[in-house]
Amino acid sequence: MKVPQLDLKAQYEKIKDEVDAAIMEVVGNQTFILGPAVEKFEAEAARYLGVKHAIGVSSGSDALLLSLMALGVGLNDEVITTAFTFFATAGCIARLGAKPVFVDIRPDTFNIDVLKIEELISNRTRAIIPVHLYGQPAEIESIVALGGKYRVPVVEDACQAMGARRNDRMVGTLGRTGCFSFYPSKNLGAYGEGGLIVTDDDGLSRALRSLRVHGESGRYHHERVGINGRMHGIQGAVLSVTLKYLDGWNALRRAAAARYDGLFEEAGLSEFVKPPVTIEGNEHVYHQYVILAARREDLVEHLRDLGVAAAVYYPEPLHRQPCFKNLGYKKSDLPQSVRASREVLALPIYPEITEEQQRYVVDAIREFYEKWEGK
Numbered sequence: 101m102k103v104p105q106l107d108l109k110a111q112y113e114k115i116k117d118e119v120d121a122a123i124m125e126v127v128g129n130q131t132f133i134l135g136p137a138v139e140k141f142e143a144e145a146a147r148y149l150g151v152k153h154a155i156g157v158s159s160g161s162d163a164l165l166l167s168l169m170a171l172g173v174g175l176n177d178e179v180i181t182t183a184f185t186f187f188a189t190a191g192c193i194a195r196l197g198a199k200p201v202f203v204d205i206r207p208d209t210f211n212i213d214v215l216k217i218e219e220l221i222s223n224r225t226r227a228i229i230p231v232h233l234y235g236q237p238a239e240i241e242s243i244v245a246l247g248g249k250y251r252v253p254v255v256e257d258a259c260q261a262m263g264a265r266r267n268d269r270m271v272g273t274l275g276r277t278g279c280f281s282f283y284p285s286k287n288l289g290a291y292g293e294g295g296l297i298v299t300d301d302d303g304l305s306r307a308l309r310s311l312r313v314h315g316e317s318g319r320y321h322h323e324r325v326g327i328n329g330r331m332h333g334i335q336g337a338v339l340s341v342t343l344k345y346l347d348g349w350n351a352l353r354r355a356a357a358a359r360y361d362g363l364f365e366e367a368g369l370s371e372f373v374k375p376p377v378t379i380e381g382n383e384h385v386y387h388q389y390v391i392l393a394a395r396r397e398d399l400v401e402h403l404r405d406l407g408v409a410a411a412v413y414y415p416e417p418l419h420r421q422p423c424f425k426n427l428g429y430k431k432s433d434l435p436q437s438v439r440a441s442r443e444v445l446a447l448p449i450y451p452e453i454t455e456e457q458q459r460y461v462v463d464a465i466r467e468f469y470e471k472w473e474g475k
């Protein structure tokens with residue numbers, strides 16, 4: 101049996117007619133950059149999330165970059181974020197000449213450890229970027245409260261968590277801005293690159309709309325320097341279709357995660373495998389189902405031999421990346437991030453995964469550890 105990491109073709113087959121028609125409408129109108137399809141999606145996304153403004157941009161990375169630009173982050177400023185995330189979360193800080201200040205993670209959820217943020221706030225701190233990693237909300241209300249105490253804005257990296265809720269509030273809507281990615285493999289995927297910034301702040305929304313078109317304030321008149329960060333019309337059209345299915349897909353991911361939980365319990369592998377932990381108040385959307393696994397590298401190889409695609413997000417925490425050498429971290433710093441980078445393993449999860457496939461995955465894992473114990 102083959103169990104891929106995800107199956108985008110299966111998803112497309114189910115919505116093909118709608119998506120194809122939406123794309124052809126943009127082609128017919130020749131409105132490829134921003135335009136009516138993007139405006140329609142922005143309005144729908146704002147309604148879905150319950151925010152005042154939604155700004156369609158070129159990617160999740162640019163959503164983060166533009167947020168920091170709009171907040172005036174620049175040379176020698178500091179921005180606090182987690183060391184255990186996708187590179188873009190910190191790349192946007194460094195690109196503006198600011199300094200990423202890395203915080204370690206909670207060992208159970210892999211999200212930023214809120215108890216370790218306050219000690220790192222300085223008079224140069226200009227923003228805090230928590231990440232809702234793997235689709236599980238970070239403790240955003242505590243982080244926003246901390247930001248309020250020191251007058252530091254919070255930019256939520258919700259790129260993996262569209263539709264997730266913390267205490268019934270949508271993630272991405274509690275910080276000063278929330279950033280989303282529509283990279284095709286994300287829970288809400290476009291058919292190319294795409295991203296979104298949301299905010300309730302009118303002034304910030306105006307700045308963001310200007311910054312995504314090179315800082316234009318009138319035609320060919322620039323009050324500030326921005327970037328080319330516009331969403332494509334075709335992506336807006338596709339996203340208007342897929343957004344309608346997001347809650348259903350997220351529910352299927354949750355059901356698949358619950359099935360994995362049950363299968364691991366049956367398998368009795370607690371000595372070797374730790375299934376993911378969801379903390380109180382969180383509605384997880386399982387962008388990834390991530391276990392902690394003993395002898396991970398050998399397990400990955402065993403699974404690959406059996407046709408199961410498992411992946412490591414992320415094998416190297418950011419404070420150990422060569423490009424951040426100048427920040428002066430030691431290899432042994434942020435030990436929870438280091439440990440996670442050695443032990444995490446993302447198992448196949450997507451809305452269309454079948455119970456049979458999931459049984460096959462867990463059986464393959466059990467077979468690996470039984471062999472190991474037998475040796």
Ligand SMILES: *Cc1c(COP(=O)(O)O)cnc(C)c1O
Binds near residue numbers: 189231282
């Ligand atoms: C995917 C992702 C991004 C970047 O999104 P792109 O659309 O690929 O630029 C940023 N942060 C996190 C946590 C992500 O998973």
